[in-house]
Amino acid sequence: MSSTETIIAAPGRLSARISLNELIRYRDLLYFLTVKNFIIKYKQTLIGVAWAVIQPVMQMVVFSIIFGKFAKIPSDNVPYPIFVYSALIPWTFFANSMSACNSSIINHAGLISKVYFPRLLIPLSAIGSQLIDFGISFIVLVGIMIYYGFPFATHLFMIIPLILLTIMTTIGFGALIAALSGIYRDFRHIVPFLLSIWMFLTPVIYPASLIGSRFEFLLNLNPLTGIVSGFRSAILNQPFQWNFLFISLIGSMFFFIIGILYFTRAQNRFADLV
């Protein structure tokens, strides 16, 4: 720790702005909190990390049976399982991160009231541990692509900027939800059903092309639309819908800034509320 810093703690001014330096100084804590969240999630389960593989695969199987087989939802002429899995990769990461952020402040109440560290590390580490599952879901993807004989085409390179976009979106909404549920307990109950509605408003189980052009604009307001259809295009080697992606990028940046700003403003009150 530097020995000549001066901290001025007057009301309102207390970490009212985000200190990037401070986040960098505490990067080891981010790492350990992330690892902790990941370890305790799978500790004392019989098959451990294998759950991170089984969960998305089971979801894919169930969705394929219900929506692909029975409901016969069109899947742009690709096998439904790989069609739905390509969208479930970003969606599951996003939704699980939101649930983790939703309870993160309350789960760390003991720490918040007893020691200082940049509070943003709490939602960030909640998202960080989901990132490990996110990585594992790509390994499963490779297996599925080989099984269905899908080519690893050039569009796949778009995965990397898409992953970054997904993470940015997740951090923005995650910080927002963490702060809101930290202050207003009501959000702990709102978020789960908000997420289930959100999934159906996002083209996860159905193709974006299913929505007529009249409602396309509405679909675009949801930053997840661009991400999910982007992932699908990259994996299934289909043409990208750049207008979706562009609007998604703008929306994500907007929510990233709003989320971080709101969290930074709200964080001073956590210690007195939890």
Place this chain on the structure above:
Amino acid sequence: MESTPVIQIQNLSKQYRLGQKVAFDTLRDRLGAFLHKNPLPLLTDQKVVRALRNLDLEVYPGEVLGIIGFNGSGKSTLLKLISRITPPTAGEIKIRGGVSSLLDVGLGFHPDLTGRENIFLNGAILGMKRTEIKAKFDDIVTFSGIEPKFLDTPVKRYSSGMYVRLAFSIAAHLDSDILLIDEVLAVGDYEFQKKCLDKIDNITQSRRTVLFVSHNLAAIERLCDRTIVIDKGQKVFDGKTAEAIEHYYSLHKRQANPDNLLDPGIVRTGTGAVRFAGVQIIDKQMQPKTEIAPDEEITIQLDLDVQKPVNHLRIAIIIKNRLGQTLAQLYSKDSRHDFGTIEKNTSILCHINHIPLNPGNYYLDLWIADRVEVLDFVEHACDLVIRRKTLVSNGKIHETQYSGNVFVECKWDW
């Protein structure tokens, strides 16, 4: 002493909302205010707790500052404000140097993580870097006295002693410029507490600045050169530790009522089947007193409020000095006294032929139990004040200086 303070606090205040802390800012209030264009309900004066009021403080490099005060006086709030856990309502704090706060031991310890994992997690929470923890890892383990073979066992399998020792060991290896310590010594067995005090002794000798909050006045006296007393959110004394403890003690001495010495602000534990309703200290002439002379013959009368009949009562009066150390325990069972069955309110008498205490301030804890459970336990129930003897010899008033608590009558010869 160097001229620039490392901590400079000006006009610091902190208010809390009383009771349910979120009562005035729920989503319902916000929505209601938004929909009906009502202003948010305003905080009224009665519903605000002023935890700290207009506090000024300067701490210089290398100082070991003690902070004492009753429960709820604002000591812990002060540490929380300095460590940036919560923002002040008004005022300003300037800090020069890195601050580490130890408001609790084992912060962030997760029962499912192993000892090794918890050392890294807790160290990082306290602000250490991974490389720093790695470098100190062996020292931490050695200090805790935990066998290395247990390091890869989840800490939920540890005994509570092991858990606390490990937790303290990590904290003891912090080396930031300013350390804020709250009550962490109240942990572990006697041996380990001693080790911790020695470690803090070491820290205080390393020219680091330490702020130390404790109820353990003996530890404060041993470690701190300067001590502040906080009462009802205000700094009421700032100076030498010995004088601060004297001042703290004088806060205790309220307008004592000889007919009932029982402190009105006491905190009780126990089932409540029987309560201590009153205490009198009666001298030989059967007069209730607030002060007694050394070596005087006294009777302590305890008035019992009996809610339901009890038998096989055991009663203890614990005499403590102002540092909180137990000097004597007067236990009815030791005297083989059986009170039989007690059905209604009554008074119990305890006769003491000579009270073997030097002049000074002491206090009593009262304890009552039946055969199975504690009925009432009152810590710091009342004061016991032993008057100074004033000797007048050769026309001069001569005040004896006493040290030590115990009065031993003796004669000198040659």
